[in-house]
Amino acid sequence: MAQTDMIFAGFGGQGxxxxxxxxxxxxxxxxxxxxxxxxxxxxxxxxxxxxxxxVSDEPIGSPILNSATVxxxxxxxxLDKFESYLExxxxxxxxxxxxxxxxxxxxxxxxxxxATQIASEMGxxxxxxxxxxxxxxxxxxxxxxxxxxxxxxxVLPERKHYLIPEEMKALRIGMDY
Amino acid sequence: MGEKILMKxxxxxxxxxxxxxxxxxxxxxxxxxxxIAHYFAKKMPQYGGTFIQAESEVAAMNxxxxxxxxxxxxxxxxxxxxxxLKQEAISYAACAELxxxxxxxxxxxxxxxxxxxxxxxxxxxxxGGGHGDYRMxxxxxSSVQELYELVVEAFNIADRYRTLCMIMGDGMLGQMMxxxxxxxxxxxxxxxxxxxxxxxxxxxxxxxxxxxxIDPEVLEKHNLKLQAKYxxxxxxxxxxxxxxxxxxxxxxxxxxxVARIIKNVIKxxxxxxxxxGLIRPVTLWPFPAAAFEKYAQVPKAFLSVEMSAGQMxxxxxxxxxxxxxxxxxxxxxxxxxxxxxxxEKIREIxx
Numbered sequence: 001m002a003q004t005d006m007i008f009a010g011f012g013g014q015g016x017x018x019x020x021x022x023x024x025x026x027x028x029x030x031x032x033x034x035x036x037x038x039x040x041x042x043x044x045x046x047x048x049x050x051x052x053x054x055v056s057d058e059p060i061g062s063p064i065l066n067s068a069t070v071x072x073x074x075x076x077x078x079l080d081k082f083e084s085y086l087e088x089x090x091x092x093x094x095x096x097x098x099x100x101x102x103x104x105x106x107x108x109x110x111x112x113x114x115a116t117q118i119a120s121e122m123g124x125x126x127x128x129x130x131x132x133x134x135x136x137x138x139x140x141x142x143x144x145x146x147x148x149x150x151x152x153x154x155v156l157p158e159r160k161h162y163l164i165p166e167e168m169k170a171l172r173i174g175m176d177y
Numbered sequence: 178m179g180e181k182i183l184m185k186x187x188x189x190x191x192x193x194x195x196x197x198x199x200x201x202x203x204x205x206x207x208x209x210x211x212x213i214a215h216y217f218a219k220k221m222p223q224y225g226g227t228f229i230q231a232e233s234e235v236a237a238m239n240x241x242x243x244x245x246x247x248x249x250x251x252x253x254x255x256x257x258x259x260x261x262l263k264q265e266a267i268s269y270a271a272c273a274e275l276x277x278x279x280x281x282x283x284x285x286x287x288x289x290x291x292x293x294x295x296x297x298x299x300x301x302x303x304x305g306g307g308h309g310d311y312r313m314x315x316x317x318x319s320s321v322q323e324l325y326e327l328v329v330e331a332f333n334i335a336d337r338y339r340t341l342c343m344i345m346g347d348g349m350l351g352q353m354m355x356x357x358x359x360x361x362x363x364x365x366x367x368x369x370x371x372x373x374x375x376x377x378x379x380x381x382x383x384x385x386x387x388x389x390x391i392d393p394e395v396l397e398k399h400n401l402k403l404q405a406k407y408x409x410x411x412x413x414x415x416x417x418x419x420x421x422x423x424x425x426x427x428x429x430x431x432x433x434x435v436a437r438i439i440k441n442v443i444k445x446x447x448x449x450x451x452x453x454g455l456i457r458p459v460t461l462w463p464f465p466a467a468a469f470e471k472y473a474q475v476p477k478a479f480l481s482v483e484m485s486a487g488q489m490x491x492x493x494x495x496x497x498x499x500x501x502x503x504x505x506x507x508x509x510x511x512x513x514x515x516x517x518x519x520x521e522k523i524r525e526i527x528x
Contacts, residue, residue, distance in 0.1 A: 021183065021354065024183055024354060025183050028181050028182075028183060028356045033356070034183070034355065034356055035353060035354070035355050036183065036353060036354035036355070037349065037352065037353045037354075038352055038353075038354075040208070040209060040292070040348070040352050059440075060355075060437070061437045061438060061439075061440040061441035061444075062434075062437045062438040062440075062441050062516070063349065063353050063355075063434075063437065064349070064438075064513055066515050066516065066517065154182070154183070
């Protein structure tokens with residue numbers, strides 16, 4: 001796999017930026033090139049937070065994505081905005097506990113996971129993004145679960161490292177869903 | 178080199194400055210570069226340095242003037258409207274030959290404009306945003322790793338020539354995260370700073386740092402000295418990256434983040450049988466005119482792609498000097514040129 005172009009999108013507070021950083025860090029641990037571009041402009045104020053993440057075998061040209069091979073949508077405005085970005089055959093991951101419509105595209109692979117609901121049952125809504133990421137790495141193979149765990153250690157401040165076993169449990173729930 | 182870590186461009190600016198021995202930072206917050214100040218505010222005390230959030234950009238640049246006069250390694254940073262405010266003190270510091278680093282993480286203008294990435298301060302940086310015949314070295318990194326390397330280099334160039342050095346990034350570069358690998362130890366230029374105002378201890382004559390020369394003959398002589406220095410900088414410090422230019426059908430000129438988009442275009446165009454070359458000025462001043470002269474006979478045409486209404490294109494035209502047509506494609510307001518539109522433009526030019 002030469003290059004994976006990913007867009008992560010959802011509400012502010014759903015851990016969208018963290019999800020992008022985790023995949024980018026895991027990508028570094030894979031020994032690959034990565035870029036992470038957060039949204040910081042006016043679109044942040046319109047209900048979606050998003051970031052563009054590229055993991056590649058080669059040095060990365062533009063960090064901005066005009067199309068993507070993977071879109072992870074955690075709310076309805078994100079699906080509405082980014083479904084059209086997917087290349088044919090691309091992967092769309094939907095948090096079905098928060099998105100009440102089916103995708104329009106028929107030329108893509110769609111995975112729906114009630115991630116927020118599962119996270120709620122686990123007792124911590126903050127795990128929803130990681131559940132989604134579990135499915136993402138299972139279907140794309142962009143990074144391994146082992147390197148994802150390594151990424152968690154880098155991204156989470158030390159005082160939150162006690163959460164890592166629970167995060168990994170959430171990841172596996174997503175992988176197996 | 179150490180391990181690769183994921184860092185935001187703005188944070189890398191501050192980290193690189195600390196590694197380069199910068200111990201004084203004066204600034205005023207403005208999107209999209211405020212993380213530079215955040216990082217310094219957190220880290221500078223650990224290095225025993227000074228972090229001051231000044232009352233304005235004007236004050237911050239004048240504080241830079243003061244610290245540089247005392248021989249300190251010092252920097253300020255801002256984004257476009259804030260850099261406009263610094264121009265008076267920049268001109269003064271250039272006249273007084275003070276070494277300092279100024280970072281401009283550009284946003285869209287004119288006016289307060291918007292907070293998204295742009296490259297519309299090229300004229301201001303390279304043609305003198307302030308008054309008088311001065312120049313400053315303008316470095317334009319295109320990746321987070323290069324941002325680190327050029328910030329360190331900017332401090333060295335500043336000290337070596339007693340000159341101002343500007344780092345020109347854009348909102349995208351400041352906000353994006355990439356892997357960066359820091360050296361264990363920086364190669365820091367140990368310039369002679371016996372000119373600095375550090376107190377005579379009654380053992381020497383006073384050093385004077387000034388930007389006023391009332392006698393026209395003296396002022397002309399000072400100007401000639403400055404110009405000689407600028408020529409020397411142009412000779413020694415011009416930097417450029419050249420990609421794919423041998424046998425190119427078209428050569429694109431682009432700097433900073435836009436050059437990265439062109440690198441994608443090179444690959445896509447190759448599939449259509451079009452060979453696209455790239456000349457990426459790393460120093461915007463001194464402008465790498467020689468690279469354009471060297472390749473002027475190769476392509477059918479040149480194309481400058483910028484996030485502006487057409488600024489660097491003027492220098493490209495001067496360098497190509499009428500030997501080939503020079504076209505332009507630009508987006509403004511925080512809009513970023515897409516691969517698709519650049520390719521369409523290239524096809525249209527080559528038709």
